[in-house]
Amino acid sequence: MKQAFVALGSNLANPISQVESAFAALENLPSTRVVKKSSLYKTAPIGYEADQLNQIPDFINAVAELETDLTPLELLDALLEIENQAGRERPFPNAPRVLDCDLLLYENVSMESNKLILPHPRMHQRGFVLLPLFEIAAQLSIPNHGKIATLIHEQQFTGITKL
Numbered sequence: 001m002k003q004a005f006v007a008l009g010s011n012l013a014n015p016i017s018q019v020e021s022a023f024a025a026l027e028n029l030p031s032t033r034v035v036k037k038s039s040l041y042k043t044a045p046i047g048y049e050a051d052q053l054n055q056i057p058d059f060i061n062a063v064a065e066l067e068t069d070l071t072p073l074e075l076l077d078a079l080l081e082i083e084n085q086a087g088r089e090r091p092f093p094n095a096p097r098v099l100d101c102d103l104l105l106y107e108n109v110s111m112e113s114n115k116l117i118l119p120h121p122r123m124h125q126r127g128f129v130l131l132p133l134f135e136i137a138a139q140l141s142i143p144n145h146g147k148i149a150t151l152i153h154e155q156q157f158t159g160i161t162k163l
Contacts, residue, residue: 001031001033001068002069002106003035003105003107004065004067004072004075004103004104004105004106005064005105005140006026006063006079006101006102006103007061007062007063007100007102007104007120007128007132008022008061008062008063008064008100009043009061009099009100010022010059010097010100011045011056011057011058011059011096011097012097012098013098015059015060016040016060018086018098018099019060019062019099021086022082022086022099022101023064025085026066026082029070029075029078031068032066032070032078033066033067033068034064034065034066035064036064036065036136036137037062037063037064037065037136038062038063038064038132038136039132039135039162039163040060040162040163041060041061041062041131041132041161041162041163042058042059042060042160043060043159044058044158044159044160045057045058045059045096046159056096061128061129061132062132063132063135063136064136065136072103072116072118073115073116075103075106076103076115076116083098083099083100083101087099088100102120102129103116103118104119104120104123104129105118105119105123105140105142106118110143124142124145125155127152128160130148130151130152130157131152131157131160131162133148134148134149
């Protein structure tokens, strides 16, 4: 079995319930076991114009550690299916979403294709990923970026609250 980490996020249609349902869906993936689940984190939206922020609900984010026999692309397809089952739509980049499931890390695999980049290219900059990831895998390092603990101490993350 291979080790993988998945980020979960939602800011529509009862986000706490969406993330908890996604944890359950991960448990039901073939040849896959959830090893650890982080706490839920409430995160203020980022990447929007100032006049949009009052209209965008906060996100609920979490991270899961998996053991899986699925390949990275098989796991990605399974994550996309979980999103689709939740009713995920993609009207524009970073749009509010019912559910987002991102494959962050898969063993020590580095890959770049049209469909998947591993490790996730922006995870080292996102407090809503690093904080829950640190909670469940404090000693983890992100290839080409270093230990999560160091990355967290080098940045200030505002607008993120552990529930």
